[in-house]
Amino acid sequence: MENEIIPYVEMCRREGVSLQRGMNYRLAKNHSVILMSVRRGAPYADRIEDDGSTIVYEGHDISRSSRIINPKVVDQPEHSPSGALTENGKFHRAAQEYKTGKRPPERVRVYEKIKEGIWSYNGVFHLVDSWREQVHGRSVFKFKLIAVEGEEDLSLPVPAHSRTRRVIPTAVKLEVWQRDGGRCARCGATEDLHFDHVIPWSKGGSSNTADNIQLLCGRHNLEKHDRIE
Ligand SMILES: [Zn+2]
Numbered sequence: 001m002e003n004e005i006i007p008y009v010e011m012c013r014r015e016g017v018s019l020q021r022g023m024n025y026r027l028a029k030n031h032s033v034i035l036m037s038v039r040r041g042a043p044y045a046d047r048i049e050d051d052g053s054t055i056v057y058e059g060h061d062i063s064r065s066s067r068i069i070n071p072k073v074v075d076q077p078e079h080s081p082s083g084a085l086t087e088n089g090k091f092h093r094a095a096q097e098y099k100t101g102k103r104p105p106e107r108v109r110v111y112e113k114i115k116e117g118i119w120s121y122n123g124v125f126h127l128v129d130s131w132r133e134q135v136h137g138r139s140v141f142k143f144k145l146i147a148v149e150g151e152e153d154l155s156l157p158v159p160a161h162s163r164t165r166r167v168i169p170t171a172v173k174l175e176v177w178q179r180d181g182g183r184c185a186r187c188g189a190t191e192d193l194h195f196d197h198v199i200p201w202s203k204g205g206s207s208n209t210a211d212n213i214q215l216l217c218g219r220h221n222l223e224k225h226d227r228i229e
Contacts, residue, residue, distance in 0.1 A: 002121055004194045011119055036112050062075075091127060095130035107154060166207050185215055196221055198211075
């Protein structure tokens with residue numbers, strides 16, 4: 001479920017690979033995986049927009065090599081030297097094919113780094129657009145992803161009408177993590193944690209203030225949801 005907090009090793013186990021790269025097109029039959037970070041000092045300028053429903057994800061640089069000393073001054077590549085599509089190229093093609101009606105949107109699971117060793121699963125997104133931008137004199141890719149509700153079962157086809165949802169802003173997650181000391185607010189457990197809305201978003205609770213978000217373990221998260229629903 002979205003908003004769970006997940007150690008890096010568990011992310012890799014779930015996705016079935018050692019996640020070394022930020023962009024992983026079609027990691028499995030039905031989905032891609034993106035690792036994002038909006039922390040200060042993060043290597044790429046990822047951002048969350050439209051009140052939390054949209055991620056604008058920056059494409060990735062060319063690899064450092066003997067010929068490329070500083071990848072940050074080189075255009076982000078669409079193709080590798082051999083002519084194959086890079087991850088930028090694959091995501092870009094998928095987004096453009098979606099825009100021209102050739103295919104449904106690529107579904108992307110997004111994991112967000114909150115701090116060293118601590119990741120949050122941001123749920124399933126649709127890749128809906130991509131473009132190039134000039135940033136500090138070079139060309140970078142941007143990818144637009146929309147957070148969708150109720151599409152965790154990736155074996156099902158993309159519904160004709162998807163409902164959007166909102167993610168909790170990174171600053172709020174970090175504030176909650178620190179306030180609650182990385183423990184369930186009810187029992188102090190340190191594993192299987194989730195960011196929980198005290199008042200659910202569907203009942204008007206905000207995602208944008210730490211006052212309405214708490215850390216709960218899996219058991220207490222479930223108990224609470226059983227009571228509300
Ligand atoms: Zn608990």
